[in-house]
Amino acid sequence: MTAKLSPTQMAWRAAQDIDDGAYVNLGIGFPEMVAKFQPPGREAIFHTENGILGFGEAPAPGTEDWDLINAGKKAVTLKPGTAFFHHADSFAMVRGGHLDVAILGAYEVAENGDLANWSTGPKGVPAVGGAMDLVHGAKRVAVITDHVTKDGKPKLLKACSLPLTGVGCVTRVYSSLAVIDIEGGRFVLREKMPSLSVEDLQAMTGAELHITAPVADLIVPEL
Amino acid sequence: MDKTLPDLATAVAGISDGMTVMIGGFGGSGAPIELIHALIDRFIATGHPCELTVVNNNAGNGHVGLAALIEAGMVKKLICSFPRSADPVVFTEAYLAGKITLELVPQGTLAERIRAGGAGIPAFYTPTSYGTDLAKGKPVEVFDGRPYVQERWLKADFAIVKAHLGDRLGNLTYRMAARNFNPLMCMAAATTIVQVSKIVEPGEIDPESVITPGIFVQGVVQVENPAQEEVLNRAKAVYPEVSA
Numbered sequence: 451m452t453a454k455l456s457p458t459q460m461a462w463r464a465a466q467d468i469d470d471g472a473y474v475n476l477g478i479g480f481p482e483m484v485a486k487f488q489p490p491g492r493e494a495i496f497h498t499e500n501g502i503l504g505f506g507e508a509p510a511p512g513t514e515d516w517d518l519i520n521a522g523k524k525a526v527t528l529k530p531g532t533a534f535f536h537h538a539d540s541f542a543m544v545r546g547g548h549l550d551v552a553i554l555g556a557y558e559v560a561e562n563g564d565l566a567n568w569s570t571g572p573k574g575v576p577a578v579g580g581a582m583d584l585v586h587g588a589k590r591v592a593v594i595t596d597h598v599t600k601d602g603k604p605k606l607l608k609a610c611s612l613p614l615t616g617v618g619c620v621t622r623v624y625s626s627l628a629v630i631d632i633e634g635g636r637f638v639l640r641e642k643m644p645s646l647s648v649e650d651l652q653a654m655t656g657a658e659l660h661i662t663a664p665v666a667d668l669i670v671p672e673l
Numbered sequence: 674m675d676k677t678l679p680d681l682a683t684a685v686a687g688i689s690d691g692m693t694v695m696i697g698g699f700g701g702s703g704a705p706i707e708l709i710h711a712l713i714d715r716f717i718a719t720g721h722p723c724e725l726t727v728v729n730n731n732a733g734n735g736h737v738g739l740a741a742l743i744e745a746g747m748v749k750k751l752i753c754s755f756p757r758s759a760d761p762v763v764f765t766e767a768y769l770a771g772k773i774t775l776e777l778v779p780q781g782t783l784a785e786r787i788r789a790g791g792a793g794i795p796a797f798y799t800p801t802s803y804g805t806d807l808a809k810g811k812p813v814e815v816f817d818g819r820p821y822v823q824e825r826w827l828k829a830d831f832a833i834v835k836a837h838l839g840d841r842l843g844n845l846t847y848r849m850a851a852r853n854f855n856p857l858m859c860m861a862a863a864t865t866i867v868q869v870s871k872i873v874e875p876g877e878i879d880p881e882s883v884i885t886p887g888i889f890v891q892g893v894v895q896v897e898n899p900a901q902e903e904v905l906n907r908a909k910a911v912y913p914e915v916s917a
Contacts, residue, residue, distance in 0.1 A: 498850075500853050501699075501850050514903075516701050516904065517703070518850055519850055523699075534850060535852070536854070537699075537730075537853050538785060538787075540784070541784050544781055545781055545799060575756050575769070575775075576775070577777070578780070581779075582779035582781075582802050582807065583779050583780060583801045586800040586801055586803070587781075614805045615805065616804070
């Protein structure tokens with residue numbers, strides 16, 4: 451078994467790259483946890499598609515107000531400075547290029563930045579939500595994902611095999627084993643788990659990892 | 674001018690077979706549960722309306738509200754962005770059995786199509802969905818070196834939405850994130866019917882605070898203490914309730 455980061459630890463690592471003053475959208479599921487790990491002294495404002503900027507954490511059970519929810523339909527809370535708006539304004543923030551960062555989950559990411567995260571094929575019920583909007587709106591689109599699938603197949607590939615969410619949109623991947631940038635149509639390795647050799651990591655990656663500068667150790671606290 | 678309506682049955686009386694109906698809400702927030710249930714009551718009593726095309730962000734949750742409308746067999750087509758929920762069994766079964774068709778639309782595109790419908794803009798271009806299955810068959814144009822997909826406006830015969838305060842002129846406020854698609858749907862429907870928690874006198878809503886101006890609203894009905902879908906689902910509610 452290779453030592454790997456938990457989803458919580460991947461969220462922590464992604465949070466370290468969010469600047470003070472950034473406007474950020476976090477995808478449903480694991481990416482939502484990024485909000486918990488803002489470094490001290492930095493204030494990012496979180497956006498949710500259903501019309502809130504600057505919401506707070508989940509309320510205590512039993513105190514939920516179901517008019518105050520996030521895009522995942524989970525209850526959130528108000529903070530001083532919260533703003534409400536309708537869906538067209540919400541997506542003007544997204545597609546008008548006003549968001550600094552969007553962090554999403556992924557089924558597959560290709561070396562040219564293509565993302566597949568909404569459909570696993572023709573079976574079942576398709577659902578897209580705001581993902582296709584977010585990938586074209588935010589200045590920086592990052593992905594949090596396990597490095598390989600449950601049965602060990604690479605999720606970082608030369609080309610996606612699943613239906614695309616967006617073309618050439620991802621700029622950074624926080625995987626369970628590494629931090630990888632997408633630059634000029636290729637994967638550039640920035641950080642990796644210290645226990646893992648570059649060769650081992652390459653063997654679990656479906657496209658070539660390029661090294662353009664010393665690769666740092668990916669060190670994340672136990673959480 | 675008085676747009677207030679005496680009761681829910683009167684409020685939904687104009688909706689007939691085959692119409693396109695926008696239903697407000699994002700999940701349960703802003704969902705007009707009582708108006709939807711009044712529509713189901715009419716269908717049970719008269720067999721109408723049916724064959725509806727419904728526009729909503731989601732596809733219902735549990736066995737109340739939009740899910741109950743689908744379960745009653747009143748909906749032939751759903752236009753939405755995210756037909757999954759905590760308990761999506763009603764839509765999922767209808768969809769997989771081929772009883773309902775789905776037009777899946779990215780959420781921002783859905784909002785903008787509705788806004789465009791209300792604003793009289795027949796088409797617009799967006800980068801969203803470019804290069805994906807959801808752009809198939811749609812015109813693409815390059816502006817300033819970047820490709821964009823053409824999307825068409827979306828309009829409806831009726832919109833039924835929930836707001837917080839309303840007056841007899843149709844001016845509305847919303848409660849927190851229950852606003853979501855509702856102001857857009859008010860604009861995009863030929864006839865917009867709104868359930869509000871309280872009808873107030875004109876002037877009681879500060880003009881600075883009006884979110885939907887009354888010009889976009891044709892009917893207002895008061896529903897005090899409206900039901901919330903999440904609360905109903907936690908209580909495992911089913912509509913219509915099975916009588917003994």
